[in-house]
Amino acid sequence: xSELMRKAKELKTAAQQMASLTTEQKNEALERIAECxxxxxxxxxxxxxxxxxxxxxxxLSQALLDRLQLTEQRIEDMAAxxxxxxxxxxxxxxxxxxxxxxxGLLIEQVRVPLGVIGMIYEARPNVTVDAAxxxxxxxxxxxxxxxxxxxxxxxxLVQVIHQxxxxxxxxxxxxxxxxxxxxxxxxxxxxxxxxLDVLIPRGGAKLIQSVIEQASVPVIETGVGxxxxxxxxxxxxxxxxxxxxxxxxQRPSVCNAVxxxxxxESWAKxxxxxxxxxxxxxxxxxxxxxxxxxLVPDLEPATDQDWHEEYLDLILALKVVADVxxxxxxxxxxxxxxxxxxISETEENVAKFFQQVDAAALYHNASTRFTDxxxxxxxxxxxxxxxxxxxxxxxxxxxxxxxxxxxHGNGQVR
Amino acid sequence: xSELMRKAKELKTAAQQMASLTTEQKNEALERIAECxxxxxxxxxxxxxxxxxxxxxxxLSQALLDRLQLTEQRIEDMAAxxxxxxxxxxxxxxxxxxxxxxxGLLIEQVRVPLGVIGMIYEARPNVTVDAAxxxxxxxxxxxxxxxxxxxxxxxxLVQVIHQxxxxxxxxxxxxxxxxxxxxxxxxxxxxxxxxLDVLIPRGGAKLIQSVIEQASVPVIETGVGxxxxxxxxxxxxxxxxxxxxxxxxQRPSVCNAVxxxxxxESWAKxxxxxxxxxxxxxxxxxxxxxxxxxLVPDLEPATDQDWHEEYLDLILALKVVADVxxxxxxxxxxxxxxxxxxISETEENVAKFFQQVDAAALYHNASTRFTDxxxxxxxxxxxxxxxxxxxxxxxxxxxxxxxxxxxHGNGQVR
Numbered sequence: 160x161s162e163l164m165r166k167a168k169e170l171k172t173a174a175q176q177m178a179s180l181t182t183e184q185k186n187e188a189l190e191r192i193a194e195c196x197x198x199x200x201x202x203x204x205x206x207x208x209x210x211x212x213x214x215x216x217x218x219l220s221q222a223l224l225d226r227l228q229l230t231e232q233r234i235e236d237m238a239a240x241x242x243x244x245x246x247x248x249x250x251x252x253x254x255x256x257x258x259x260x261x262x263g264l265l266i267e268q269v270r271v272p273l274g275v276i277g278m279i280y281e282a283r284p285n286v287t288v289d290a291a292x293x294x295x296x297x298x299x300x301x302x303x304x305x306x307x308x309x310x311x312x313x314x315x316l317v318q319v320i321h322q323x324x325x326x327x328x329x330x331x332x333x334x335x336x337x338x339x340x341x342x343x344x345x346x347x348x349x350x351x352x353x354x355l356d357v358l359i360p361r362g363g364a365k366l367i368q369s370v371i372e373q374a375s376v377p378v379i380e381t382g383v384g385x386x387x388x389x390x391x392x393x394x395x396x397x398x399x400x401x402x403x404x405x406x407x408x409q410r411p412s413v414c415n416a417v418x419x420x421x422x423x424e425s426w427a428k429x430x431x432x433x434x435x436x437x438x439x440x441x442x443x444x445x446x447x448x449x450x451x452x453x454l455v456p457d458l459e460p461a462t463d464q465d466w467h468e469e470y471l472d473l474i475l476a477l478k479v480v481a482d483v484x485x486x487x488x489x490x491x492x493x494x495x496x497x498x499x500x501x502i503s504e505t506e507e508n509v510a511k512f513f514q515q516v517d518a519a520a521l522y523h524n525a526s527t528r529f530t531d532x533x534x535x536x537x538x539x540x541x542x543x544x545x546x547x548x549x550x551x552x553x554x555x556x557x558x559x560x561x562x563x564x565x566x567h568g569n570g571q572v573r
Numbered sequence: 574x575s576e577l578m579r580k581a582k583e584l585k586t587a588a589q590q591m592a593s594l595t596t597e598q599k600n601e602a603l604e605r606i607a608e609c610x611x612x613x614x615x616x617x618x619x620x621x622x623x624x625x626x627x628x629x630x631x632x633l634s635q636a637l638l639d640r641l642q643l644t645e646q647r648i649e650d651m652a653a654x655x656x657x658x659x660x661x662x663x664x665x666x667x668x669x670x671x672x673x674x675x676x677g678l679l680i681e682q683v684r685v686p687l688g689v690i691g692m693i694y695e696a697r698p699n700v701t702v703d704a705a706x707x708x709x710x711x712x713x714x715x716x717x718x719x720x721x722x723x724x725x726x727x728x729x730l731v732q733v734i735h736q737x738x739x740x741x742x743x744x745x746x747x748x749x750x751x752x753x754x755x756x757x758x759x760x761x762x763x764x765x766x767x768x769l770d771v772l773i774p775r776g777g778a779k780l781i782q783s784v785i786e787q788a789s790v791p792v793i794e795t796g797v798g799x800x801x802x803x804x805x806x807x808x809x810x811x812x813x814x815x816x817x818x819x820x821x822x823q824r825p826s827v828c829n830a831v832x833x834x835x836x837x838e839s840w841a842k843x844x845x846x847x848x849x850x851x852x853x854x855x856x857x858x859x860x861x862x863x864x865x866x867x868l869v870p871d872l873e874p875a876t877d878q879d880w881h882e883e884y885l886d887l888i889l890a891l892k893v894v895a896d897v898x899x900x901x902x903x904x905x906x907x908x909x910x911x912x913x914x915x916i917s918e919t920e921e922n923v924a925k926f927f928q929q930v931d932a933a934a935l936y937h938n939a940s941t942r943f944t945d946x947x948x949x950x951x952x953x954x955x956x957x958x959x960x961x962x963x964x965x966x967x968x969x970x971x972x973x974x975x976x977x978x979x980x981h982g983n984g985q986v987r
Contacts, residue, residue: 175905179928260950264939273961274931352785356961371766372789377962380791398984405986491589513979514593517688525678525982534987535978536674547687547770547975548791549963561961564949565927568939570812572819573948 163344166302166335167354170275173332174300178272180328182249188329189245189292193238195323196288196316200234206315207284214282214308227282227309237285241292247538250557251298265567270560272298274356277348279370281362282306287316290361291334293541297559300333302355304348307340314338349374356561361542364469379549379558381542384414384497385469386527389486389512390434391503392425398524399430399502400437403475405526406500408441412471414543415498415530419466419476421486424450427479431455435477443473450479466493483508487515494518496545498527519545519552577758580716580749581768584689587746588714592686594742596663602743603659603706607652609737610702610730614648620729621698628696628722641696641723651699655706661952664971665712679981684974686712688770691762693784695776696720701730704775705748707955711973714747716769718762721754728752763788770975775956778883793963793972795956798828798911799883800941803900803926804848805917806839812938813844813916814851817889819940820914822855826885828957829912829944833880833890835900838864841893845869849891857887864893880907897922901929908932910959912941933959933966 196203207229214224253270260266276299278290287303294301305313317336324331337348349358349370357377360370364383371378388406390399406417422431431454438445446461458477465476466489480486483501490499500522501512509523520530530553532540537555544550550558610617621643628638667684674680690713692704701717708715719727731750738745751762763772763784771791774784778797785792802820804813820831836845845868852859860875872891879890880903894900897915904913914936915926923937934944944967946954951969958964964972 175929175931178931258950260948264943266949350786372764374789375786377791377794377960379962395984401984401986409987515589517589517592518977520978520980522980523982525980525985526987528987529678529980529985530978534674535680536672546791548793551975552978561965563932564934564944564966566934566936566939566943568937570809570815571939571943572815573823573940573942 161344162339163337163348163351166337167275167351169332170300170302170335171354173330174272174274176330177295177298177300177333180298182251184328185249185296185298186245188295188324188327189241191323191327192292192320193241193245195319196234196241197238199315199319200231203234203312203315203319204229204231206311209311210309217308219308223282227284227312229284229312233285237288240289244292244296244539247296247556249296250560255562262571263569264571267565267567268562269565270557271563273559273561275300275302275354276559277302277304277355277358277376279304279345279358279360279362279366280306281366282309284309284312284316286361287313287336288320290541291317291320293539293556293559295329295333297556299559300335302335302337302348304337304340304345310338310340346373349376352376359542379542379544379554380546381544382414383469383495383545384416384543385418385467385493385495386415386498386500387419387421387490387494388417388500388502388527389421389480389483389490390423390426391483391501391505391508392423393504393508394423394426394502395504396426396430396433399426400434402500402502402524402526403434404437404441406528407438407443407475408473409526409528411473414469415527416471417475417500417527418468418470419478419493421478421480421489422451423483424479424481427451427454438475441473443475445475445477447477448479451477454479469495483511487512490516490518497543498522498530500525500527519543575758576753577751577762577765580751581689581765583746584714584716584749585768587744588686588688590744591709591712591714591747594712596665598742599663599710599712600659602709602738602741603655605737605741606706606734607655607659609733610648610655611652613729613733614645617648617726617729617733618643618645620725623725624723631722633722637696641698641726643698643726647699651702654703658706658710658953661710661970663710664974669976676985677983678985681979681981682976683979684971685977687973687975689714689716689768690973691716691718691769691772691790693718693759693772693774693776693780694720695780696723698723698726698730700775701727701750702734704955705731705734707953707970707973709743709747711970713973714749716749716751716762718751718754718759724752724754760787763790766790773956793956793958793968794960795958796828797883797909797959798830798957799832799881799907799909800829800912800914801833801835801904801908802831802914802916802941803835803894803897803904804837804840805897805915805919805922806837807918807922808837808840808916809918810840810844810847813840814848816914816916816938816940817848818851818855820942821852821857821889822887823940823942825887828883829941830885831889831914831941832882832884833892833907835892835894835903836865837897837900838893838895841865841868852889855887857889859889859891861891862893865891868893883909897925901926904930904932911957912936912944914939914941933957
């Protein structure tokens with residue numbers, strides 16, 4: 160039997176045991192994992208060093224090597240993160256709704272774990288720990304499929320997790336790492352509907368796209384954010400400039416950063432030069448349409464590709480529009496349904512924007528950077544869903560659960 | 574441009590308009606459709622007769638011809654059904670949750686339409702009207718892909734729906750029938766992620782499986798039900814017999830009918846002959862394991878295939894088990910996560926069954942036949958979801974919606 164099938168079967172059994180654990184049992188397991196990871200730091204760093212060495216030899220970029228690198232501090236941070244998850248309320252067992260039918264049937268909708276979750280991600284060992292602990296907290300079993308370039312690190316982390324689980328009531332089979340990182344095995348995994356209840360890809364657009372295209376197991380699509388800010392004619396100039404600068408520059412590499420700014424023509428005539436000056440002070444490269452370039456000389460011209468681009472960098476696309484309708488049309492055409500903001504003092508336009516823009520999170524007079532499980536107050540985040548089924552926007556623990564109906568009768572027939 | 578692409582583009586535009594309609598506008602459109610369908614009965618029946626004639630020539634079974642057949646009465650029933658949907662509360666616009674963050678951001682989660690829904694179904698013209706009206710009520714646009722053997726009927730129905738919509742504020746482009754029913758075009762439709770937000774297949778196991786295997790658009794899996802009843806040792810004999818007979822015989826052709834009965838060995842020793850007698854009186858053919866056959870002679874032997882079977886017929890698989898744990902194990906192994914019942918007077922066993930059986934609907938002392946949107950009190954049903962994402966169990970109007978976060982700020986930055 161292949162590694163994949165063997166682990167899939169173990170996971171299915173473990174998922175059934177996980178569903179019956181109490182909150183206390185799950186939290187104890189999380190505390191134990193946090194403890195064991197810190198104790199095993201030396202071993203984990205030793206294994207991580209092998210990945211780093213191989214990465215350097217294979218010419219991985221500095222940014223990728225940085226994501227791959229573990230340190231004492233990063234392991235401490237992981238442990239702190241796990242303790243935070245342990246402290247969160249357990250969504251499993253919650254009675255979502257309850258009602259009685261005229262025939263006397265009492266129907267309860269109860270929150271339950273999803274079952275077995277497949278996580279697909281890139282060379283970030285912290286995701287291994289993060290995904291495992293979020294899944295355990297919600298009573299799920301998890302199949303981790305990370306990158307081959309983080310394999311030593313991931314094996315070490317999962318080995319420590321197993322040691323921790325063996326000391327408590329949580330089945331250690333509930334966390335499995337797929338060591339065979341071939342594409343062929345990944346494709347098989349994506350179609351294992353009898354064993355996996357859901358796939359969650361975390362990473363770049365290419366990874367997510369490849370899972371969506373190949374999978375028959377249901378997928379929760381996360382991540383890609385071509386986010387816009389629209390500055391309405393009534394926008395407060397100082398606020399608008401501050402929001403755009405924050406949305407673009409506070410952390411340009413993340414999915415909720417602003418990529419395109421749309422400016423009402425009246426506002427642009429008066430304030431566009433100030434906006435561009437503020438952006439240039441922050442080293443932002445601006446690519447603009449002809450109308451913007453007519454107002455502020457020396458801007459690079461934008462092409463149609465720029466409106467599609469998720470730069471994840473200090474680059475911003477800029478366009479002058481006639482009104483809120485044109486802004487909405489642009490966003491619904493080029494956006495990725497992630498986070499979109501309007502800066503305006505005109506209630507009617509805000510209402511129109513909120514009504515007509517199709518995205519997970521819509522902002523009035525605030526930065527798009529708040530689309531995040533922690534900023535929303537969920538206490539944890541599995542990712543940001545850009546699809547409309549199951550979960551939309553930042554996903555907290557509840558996104559890792561389903562429900563079942565439990566019906567109490569006394570002999571009712573139809 | 575192909576018919577599919579042309580209609581997909583029209584649907585996307587129409588979906589944006591649909592999202593802004595008021596409940597009154599949508600209800601008015603539904604009333605108009607009901608009215609126009611009844612007025613156009615003669616035309617619809619004329620077109621339906623062409624499908625029936627072709628179906629007879631092609632040797633369709635009597636059951637399929639009956640599903641395909643329209644009559645004055647059936648059109649009246651459709652109209653009555655549409656008026657019932659109009660009378661239901663509109664889930665769109667509901668504020669699901671609202672909270673304020675310490676930084677003053679006010680976050681609202683608002684219910685919105687899914688967008689464009691793809692319905693894939695068999696030769697049942699009533700599904701054309703049913704799906705169109707449920708989608709319109711929830712502010713969605715819908716691409717209908719029915720069977721080629723119902724094409725005349727479906728074209729006539731959609732033509733009448735278009736006439737009705739042209740008389741009101743609802744964009745008539747919001748309902749589109751795919752007239753090209755080739756497999757190639759269906760495969761293209763299933764991968765049209767930029768235009769379709771979700772696919773809902775309605776029909777037999779084979780149809781649903783084929784959509785799941787081919788689709789990259791998210792699918793809501795509906796339907797297949799290999800449902801069980803477990804009779805515990807403490808079960809009231811009269812109630813147990815009545816529930817099994819109802820679950821199996823009240824309407825054997827539907828997904829929530831019982832297919833396998835598991836009986837505790839102590840109960841079986843005393844009451845199995847009575848149960849079998851009651852079933853035989855209703856012409857049920859029983860296929861039993863060796864232990865059951867030792868207690869009641871002359872029963873046909875069951876094979877492993879019988880535990881997997883969704884008979885949809887007056888056939889029942891019967892097995893004697895040692896205890897509730899063995900029953901749970903059997904159900905989690907062979908079940909399709911649809912509806913499962915325990916008949917028992919032992920609270921502890923009921924709790925264990927509810928906790929450990931993995932299915933959409935679990936019953937204590939009631940027939941599995943209640944897994945149905947109307948019986949649950951939802952007032953409508955799009956199908957019964959057997960997957961765990963988005964919606965599980967009977968799906969009412971809410972299952973055709975998503976949410977978005979709407980965030981009110983006054984200049985907040987990170």
